[in-house]
Amino acid sequence: MSPPASxxxxxxxxxRRAWRELGRACVEVLAPATCxxxxxxxxxxxxxxxxALLESRGGPACPRCGEPLLAPGSPCLAEHRFLSGIDALVSxxxxxGAGGAIVRRFKFEGDLAAAALLVRAMLAALRASPHAxxxxxxxxxxxxxxxxxxxxxxxxxxxxxxxxxxxLQLRFVGAALRRGRATLSQTDPRVTSRAENxxxxxxxxxxxxxxxxxxxxxxxVITSGGTARACAEALRAAGVRRILLxxxxxx
Ligand SMILES: [Zn+2]
Ligand SMILES: [Zn+2]
Numbered sequence: 415m416s417p418p419a420s421x422x423x424x425x426x427x428x429x430r431r432a433w434r435e436l437g438r439a440c441v442e443v444l445a446p447a448t449c450x451x452x453x454x455x456x457x458x459x460x461x462x463x464x465x466a467l468l469e470s471r472g473g474p475a476c477p478r479c480g481e482p483l484l485a486p487g488s489p490c491l492a493e494h495r496f497l498s499g500i501d502a503l504v505s506x507x508x509x510x511g512a513g514g515a516i517v518r519r520f521k522f523e524g525d526l527a528a529a530a531l532l533v534r535a536m537l538a539a540l541r542a543s544p545h546a547x548x549x550x551x552x553x554x555x556x557x558x559x560x561x562x563x564x565x566x567x568x569x570x571x572x573x574x575x576x577x578x579x580x581x582l583q584l585r586f587v588g589a590a591l592r593r594g595r596a597t598l599s600q601t602d603p604r605v606t607s608r609a610e611n612x613x614x615x616x617x618x619x620x621x622x623x624x625x626x627x628x629x630x631x632x633x634x635v636i637t638s639g640g641t642a643r644a645c646a647e648a649l650r651a652a653g654v655r656r657i658l659l660x661x662x663x664x665x
Contacts, residue, residue: 450528451515459531460512467511471664477544479503480664496639499646500631500659506539509635509665517634517662521570529570532634532662533577540582545658548628553579553586556633556645557616559593574662575632584630590620591645615641616648625653630660637665 449456451464460468474483476490480503483490497503507513520528555575563569572588579586594617618624629649636642636659646657 448525448527450519450525450531451512453519453525459527464512464515467515468513469508469511471505471508471539472542475543477502480505480539480543496643497659499643499650500639500657502543502545503636503659503661503664504536504539504543504545505636505661505664506535507663509637509663513663514635514665520573521566521634524568529573529577532574533581536574536578536632536660536662537581540660547582547584547630547658549584551584551628551630552590552623553582553584553630553632554591554649555588556631556641557591557593571633574634575630578630578632578660582630587620587623590618590623591648592617592619616645618648618652621652624649627654628656628658629654630658633659633661635663635665636661 447456447458448454449461449464450459451468452461454461456462458465471480471482474486475481476483476492478494478501479490479492479497481490481492507516509517516528516531519525520532553575555569555571557563557572558566558569576586576588594615631642631645631649633642642659646659649657
């Protein structure tokens with residue numbers, strides 16, 4: 415198997431990863447299915463308890479932030495400053511309840527069923543949104559710092575973004591946005607604000623590709639929005655015209 419043109423990984427890494435995923439897939443075929451949020455054996459993607467705790471953001475929604483509106487066409491009551499530099503946010507679930515559990519199960523345990531469920535929900539939310547993407551739109555992810563990526567073994571946002579790009583038949587550009595320096599853990603006592611910790615943390619590696627582009631920026635979750643705004647700032651500086659943020663959950 416040869417690596418895709420945009421892949422930042424050597425063929426050996428991809429091959430090892432493919433074997434690992436094949437192994438996991440075999441285990442999944444032989445073992446009963448488990449809930450993508452809590453891991454108990456169940457027939458569907460989620461057990462009944464987690465399905466009851468999953469909070470969707472469906473219904474008539476604000477085209478900018480995706481929060482539900484009182485009635486179609488009525489003004490949004492949410493504050494949009496957290497999306498500064500970002501044209502719109504699309505996300506299927508709230509982080510509280512089972513949405514966050516699914517994100518964490520993928521992120522910290524590498525659960526592929528949780529990843530597949532996230533991708534399906536993100537695609538459905540995007541397709542239900544009023545935002546159409548041009549065929550030349552680029553799919554990018556909010557990258558982890560290299561050191562953290564080494565510790566975890568994979569970058570969850572990158573996995574989601576590459577799967578989404580494949581489903582949407584859009585180009586995934588994995589290495590155009592990089593962390594410029596290590597950000598401290600949010601629990602580090604030296605960090606006084608998340609915004610300060612991520613400001614200026616991203617650099618663009620392929621600015622020519624990004625000039626005038628529409629970017630679908632992917633992350634697993636948005637909380638304060640500081641990280642996504644820092645990405646947007648770097649992308650705008652490189653000439654990106656439109657940024658649509660797609661996350662698995664909203665914190
Ligand atoms: Zn469950
Ligand atoms: Zn809104």
